[in-house]
Amino acid sequence: MSRKPNDDLVRRLKSIEGHVRGVQRMVDEGEYCIHVVNQISAIQSALKKVSAIMLDGHLRSCVTEAVRSADAETREEVLGELMQVFESSTQV
Amino acid sequence: MSRKPNDDLVRRLKSIEGHVRGVQRMVDEGEYCIHVVNQISAIQSALKKVSAIMLDGHLRSCVTEAVRSADAETREEVLGELMQVFESSTQV
Amino acid sequence: MSRKPNDDLVRRLKSIEGHVRGVQRMVDEGEYCIHVVNQISAIQSALKKVSAIMLDGHLRSCVTEAVRSADAETREEVLGELMQVFESSTQV
Amino acid sequence: MSRKPNDDLVRRLKSIEGHVRGVQRMVDEGEYCIHVVNQISAIQSALKKVSAIMLDGHLRSCVTEAVRSADAETREEVLGELMQVFESSTQV
Numbered sequence: 001m002s003r004k005p006n007d008d009l010v011r012r013l014k015s016i017e018g019h020v021r022g023v024q025r026m027v028d029e030g031e032y033c034i035h036v037v038n039q040i041s042a043i044q045s046a047l048k049k050v051s052a053i054m055l056d057g058h059l060r061s062c063v064t065e066a067v068r069s070a071d072a073e074t075r076e077e078v079l080g081e082l083m084q085v086f087e088s089s090t091q092v
Numbered sequence: 093m094s095r096k097p098n099d100d101l102v103r104r105l106k107s108i109e110g111h112v113r114g115v116q117r118m119v120d121e122g123e124y125c126i127h128v129v130n131q132i133s134a135i136q137s138a139l140k141k142v143s144a145i146m147l148d149g150h151l152r153s154c155v156t157e158a159v160r161s162a163d164a165e166t167r168e169e170v171l172g173e174l175m176q177v178f179e180s181s182t183q184v
Numbered sequence: 185m186s187r188k189p190n191d192d193l194v195r196r197l198k199s200i201e202g203h204v205r206g207v208q209r210m211v212d213e214g215e216y217c218i219h220v221v222n223q224i225s226a227i228q229s230a231l232k233k234v235s236a237i238m239l240d241g242h243l244r245s246c247v248t249e250a251v252r253s254a255d256a257e258t259r260e261e262v263l264g265e266l267m268q269v270f271e272s273s274t275q276v
Numbered sequence: 277m278s279r280k281p282n283d284d285l286v287r288r289l290k291s292i293e294g295h296v297r298g299v300q301r302m303v304d305e306g307e308y309c310i311h312v313v314n315q316i317s318a319i320q321s322a323l324k325k326v327s328a329i330m331l332d333g334h335l336r337s338c339v340t341e342a343v344r345s346a347d348a349e350t351r352e353e354v355l356g357e358l359m360q361v362f363e364s365s366t367q368v
Binding site for chain 1: 098101102105106108109112113115116119120124125126128129130132133135136139140142143146147149150154173174177180
């Protein structure tokens with residue numbers, strides 16, 4: 001997946017971009033803090049969804065290829081990267 | 093703070109908006125998944141910082157006023173909102 | 185709240201302790217990884233709930249007192265602590 | 277890894293169990309809320325580390341086997357489980 005354009009992801013990211021602009025406007029117009037913070041949470045959830053879609057594609061393409069390949073070094077590298085993503089996430 | 097424009101926050105949000113556009117380009121050009129996911133993590137951190145700044149201002153203005161006010165209902169509402177923000181966050 | 189024993193919290197923590205012991209047993213008996221990881225997530229949620237209850241009490245006691253007090257330094261310290269808790273949490 | 281006892285993990289979980297008992301004592305003795313909340317954060321980090329170790333073993337055993345196997349259904353199931361763990365974590 002990581003090697004070809006992905007319309008769904010780009011569409012999601014465009015919508016996130018618009019959402020961020022909306023939050024700028026809210027801040028600029030002095031909207032109530034808690035409303036702004038809630039909109040930021042919504043943006044974070046939308047970004048998390050994009051990461052999840054990316055990772056799903058990654059598991060099914062690069063990780064699958066690397067795990068099947070005979071090259072232990074590549075395999076190690078790809079699994080190591082995946083663990084770093086896990087560890088930099090929160091609860092896992 | 094929530095009642096007046098805030099240049100620093102708007103500047104941070106504009107930078108986040110640019111960062112989201114950069115991620116769109118990365119996806120569009122078929123960049124390696126893990127690099128995209130790492131950029132999304134960086135955006136998440138930047139958004140978290142904006143929320144933290146908003147909440148800091150909120151504590152020092154609205155929450156402080158509400159807690160000092162004689163009106164128990166307003167106080168309850170403001171503290172309840174704050175707890176909801178805490179609870180919807182992850183680790184707290 | 186922080187100054188007196190709290191039965192509900194102790195009960196929750198005892199249940200969490202039992203849950204952690206259950207996970208030890210699962211690991212010891214070679215249970216399937218994903219099941220173990222899911223139980224750890226459940227413990228994380230239970231711990232988060234304990235923190236939320238603690239913070240709710242904290243807002244209504246120490247923070248309320250500090251904000252009402254005339255002493256700016258105490259006020260600053262208590263609000264600063266609260267922000268640190270926010271910032272060390274994930275999404276906020 | 278998921279099929280044999282794992283001393284390091286059990287040791288970590290025993291230490292977490294002791295830590296949870298320590299927090300019970302803190303709550304029982306009316307320790308300052310913020311100190312308790314900080315100890316709970318430390319426990320959450322320790323649990324996250326246990327999950328990360330479990331997942332690392334899982335990637336190198338079950339996931340690797342499943343991905344190499346000819347059975348598409350098993351493969352799909354194992355990758356689906358992995359994605360669920362990702363998605364239930366916070367930042368992905």
